[in-house]
Amino acid sequence: MSDAITSADSPAGSGLAQAxxxxxxxxxxTTHGPILYLxxxxxxxxxxxxxxxxxxxxxxxxxxxxxGPNGAGKTTMMDVITGKxxxxxxxxxxxxxxxxxxxxxxxxxxxxxxxxxxxxxxxEQHSVFENLELAMKTDKxxxxxxxxxxxxxxxDRIGETxxxxxxxxxxDRIAGLLSHGQKQWLEIGMLLMQEPRLLLxxxxxxxxxxxxxxxxxxxxxxxxxxHSVVVVEHDMDFIARIARxxxxxxxxxxxxxxxxxxxxxxxxxxxxxxxx
Amino acid sequence: MMRDVDPSTLASEAVQPPxxxxxxxxxxxxxxxxxxxxxxxxxxxxxATAALVLFVLPLANLYLPAGNPLHVSDYMITLLGKIMxxxxxxxxxDLIWGYTGILSLGHGLFFxxxxxxxxxxxxxxxxxxxxxxxDLPDFMVFLDWKAYPWYWSFTDHFWYAxxxxxxxxxxxxxxxxxxxFRSRIKGVYFSIITxxxxxxxxxxxxxxxxxxxxxxxxxxxxxxxxxxxATPQTRMALFALTGAVLLLSLxxxxxxxxxxxxxxxxxxxxxxxxxxxxxxxxxYYKLFIWTLSAVLCGIAGALYVPQVGxxxxxxxSPANSIEIAIWTAVGGRGTLIGPIAGAFIVNGAxxxxxxxxxxYWLFFLGLxxxxxxxxxxxxxxxxxxxxxxxxxxxxxxx
Numbered sequence: 001m002s003d004a005i006t007s008a009d010s011p012a013g014s015g016l017a018q019a020x021x022x023x024x025x026x027x028x029x030t031t032h033g034p035i036l037y038l039x040x041x042x043x044x045x046x047x048x049x050x051x052x053x054x055x056x057x058x059x060x061x062x063x064x065x066x067x068g069p070n071g072a073g074k075t076t077m078m079d080v081i082t083g084k085x086x087x088x089x090x091x092x093x094x095x096x097x098x099x100x101x102x103x104x105x106x107x108x109x110x111x112x113x114x115x116x117x118x119x120x121x122x123x124e125q126h127s128v129f130e131n132l133e134l135a136m137k138t139d140k141x142x143x144x145x146x147x148x149x150x151x152x153x154x155x156d157r158i159g160e161t162x163x164x165x166x167x168x169x170x171x172d173r174i175a176g177l178l179s180h181g182q183k184q185w186l187e188i189g190m191l192l193m194q195e196p197r198l199l200l201x202x203x204x205x206x207x208x209x210x211x212x213x214x215x216x217x218x219x220x221x222x223x224x225x226x227h228s229v230v231v232v233e234h235d236m237d238f239i240a241r242i243a244r245x246x247x248x249x250x251x252x253x254x255x256x257x258x259x260x261x262x263x264x265x266x267x268x269x270x271x272x273x274x275x276x
Numbered sequence: 277m278m279r280d281v282d283p284s285t286l287a288s289e290a291v292q293p294p295x296x297x298x299x300x301x302x303x304x305x306x307x308x309x310x311x312x313x314x315x316x317x318x319x320x321x322x323x324a325t326a327a328l329v330l331f332v333l334p335l336a337n338l339y340l341p342a343g344n345p346l347h348v349s350d351y352m353i354t355l356l357g358k359i360m361x362x363x364x365x366x367x368x369x370d371l372i373w374g375y376t377g378i379l380s381l382g383h384g385l386f387f388x389x390x391x392x393x394x395x396x397x398x399x400x401x402x403x404x405x406x407x408x409x410x411d412l413p414d415f416m417v418f419l420d421w422k423a424y425p426w427y428w429s430f431t432d433h434f435w436y437a438x439x440x441x442x443x444x445x446x447x448x449x450x451x452x453x454x455x456x457f458r459s460r461i462k463g464v465y466f467s468i469i470t471x472x473x474x475x476x477x478x479x480x481x482x483x484x485x486x487x488x489x490x491x492x493x494x495x496x497x498x499x500x501x502x503x504x505x506a507t508p509q510t511r512m513a514l515f516a517l518t519g520a521v522l523l524l525s526l527x528x529x530x531x532x533x534x535x536x537x538x539x540x541x542x543x544x545x546x547x548x549x550x551x552x553x554x555x556x557x558x559x560y561y562k563l564f565i566w567t568l569s570a571v572l573c574g575i576a577g578a579l580y581v582p583q584v585g586x587x588x589x590x591x592x593s594p595a596n597s598i599e600i601a602i603w604t605a606v607g608g609r610g611t612l613i614g615p616i617a618g619a620f621i622v623n624g625a626x627x628x629x630x631x632x633x634x635x636y637w638l639f640f641l642g643l644x645x646x647x648x649x650x651x652x653x654x655x656x657x658x659x660x661x662x663x664x665x666x667x668x669x670x671x672x673x674x
Contacts, residue, residue, distance in 0.1 A: 104552075104557070106557045109552070109553050115553050121549065123542070124546055133536070140557075141560070142537065142560050145536050146532070155306055155307075156305060158306060159304075159305060172309065194555060
């Protein structure tokens with residue numbers, strides 16, 4: 001498994017020079033600090049404050065778990081990071097130089113942030129292979145896409161990712177026919193094909209069997225270090241299995257942050273989850 | 277109906293995993309799926325159609341005497357030529373609706389604009405042979421205009437007019453599309469705006485002052501490129517040209533949808549947000565296919581006008597654009613060949629009905645649309661493809 005992941009990083013540089021993307025993920029400057037830096041982010045929808053002065057930093061290579069009750073602002077936070085929602089106030093930086101609040105979704109994806117949705121979102125009418133092909137990091141402008149061909153290195157990348165997400169024997173299958181858990185993996189595989197620096201996983205084990213969930217935990221652990229990973233989950237067993245540092249969101253801002261056992265025993269956290 | 281099909285497909289795939297699965301040794305390189313422009317049967321049909329349109333029908337029309345059972349009448353040639361123009365439009369519709377999921381109800385506008393651009397050239401070629409023996413078209417004399425308005429400049433040059441055929445629908449589609457797609461207008465809202473657009477243009481072209489002949493439009497064409505337009509040879513040349521353009525458009529469309537770009541388009545149709553988060557800008561993909569689709573319609577309109585001999589604002593009526601969507605739906609969205617078949621089925625039926633039972637045509641059209649929606653949601657060709665896939669699965673199972 002680890003072999004496959006190593007190569008996920010290697011052929012990145014080749015396509016980029018001619019790609020002319022505005023930001024290449026290798027350019028993300030993290031020499032003097034975190035990979036993701038949110039400060040004072042506020043978002044409100046019709047008066048309801050989904051995020052309220054939220055500040056959060058993710059270190060390069062970190063695996064961070066984010067928990068919080070429904071409506072705590074977890075998904076909105078991901079929307080802000082990926083450009084889907086513009087914050088009313090606050091700053092969001094990727095590395096030191098990339099201001100996320102000024103980029104479109106596609107530009108942010110190019111810059112090196114990959115996102116898995118809460119509900120698995122894959123291209124249901126395409127085969128598993130084609131899903132990975134479409135996600136693969138390359139020049140994604142119209143004219144280049146029209147004439148795009150897969151070379152051997154591309155095929156190897158796709159093959160490795162297929163093995164990593166346990167879908168190698170399903171490559172020709174239409175993605176819509178996969179089980180729920182397999183779709184979740186395929187979506188993670190698509191993110192990996194983008195070679196992101198930062199992975200945002202929104203409820204990656206929702207609807208998975210215990211065994212699938214175990215394998216996903218393994219996958220997350222191996223990804224950390226090579227990528228920075230942010231996991232939003234409700235499944236406490238899963239969090240406990242992978243967590244190093246946990247952030248608890250409540251009513252749009254950070255309530256507590258720290259190692260799992262410390263956070264779990266924090267009286268404020270207990271109150272939010274159990275109380276009132 | 278679909279529900280009956282799916283379990284069997286699933287079962288057969290469970291018994292027989294795909295080829296790659298059986299071959300999969302972990303280290304072996306995965307094979308890229310083979311993709312080709314047409315299958316062998318497809319190429320044969322393509323060549324046969326080309327031979328039919330370019331040789332057999334012209335010969336049977338021009339050189340077989342009228343009494344011969346194999347003679348093809350002028351009426352038939354005009355009808356087929358007209359329907360082939362519609363088929364190009366249906367193909368263009370399939371690219372934007374069937375593959376990209378954007379339902380345009382304004383494609384009749386682009387068709388008409390291409391037709392008007394060609395019509396301007398044809399009007400200029402009438403020369404002094406109009407009713408008033410003026411250098412100006414009759415309708416301008418009638419309005420007491422002394423000279424051509426500026427936008428008629430150079431339209432007496434054939435190639436400039438051909439440039440307009442491509443540019444006018446193309447630029448309009450590009451500008452309209454840019455603002456619509458940038459504002460992320462989707463679904464039924466987009467469809468309604470395109471209806472409004474074609475309706476607005478129809479009202480504009482109905483005005484005499486617009487300078488395009490008002491509600492009468494252009495007609496009474498005499499010649500094209502120096503050839504008299506009504507001779508059988510000229511008609512046949514236009515017919516064969518239309519057939520060639522249709523086949524080339526089909527090949528080009530097929531090339532597009534089998535490319536990676538084609539897969540991005542269908543991905544936009546199925547999960548646009550995922551496409552964005554993969555790093556593609558849907559705006560430019562939509563704009564590309566939308567503009568291309570409009571240009572195809574314009575070319576079809578330009579081929580249509582000299583064959584039917586008239587263009588008027590009626591072509592821009594909202595109902596015309598809706599009919600285009602019906603051809604596409606009847607034939608089968610997302611199959612390319614389906615919408616072409618749909619254009620032939622619906623318009624063939626229309627020409628028969630409007631002769632046999634003229635007052636019932638619209639009822640029949642409505643009924644057809646309902647029947648197709650209920651019983652053949654993927655259209656005629658979609659159903660045939662489904663059946664042949666099913667048969668293959670049955671044969672594969674022992």
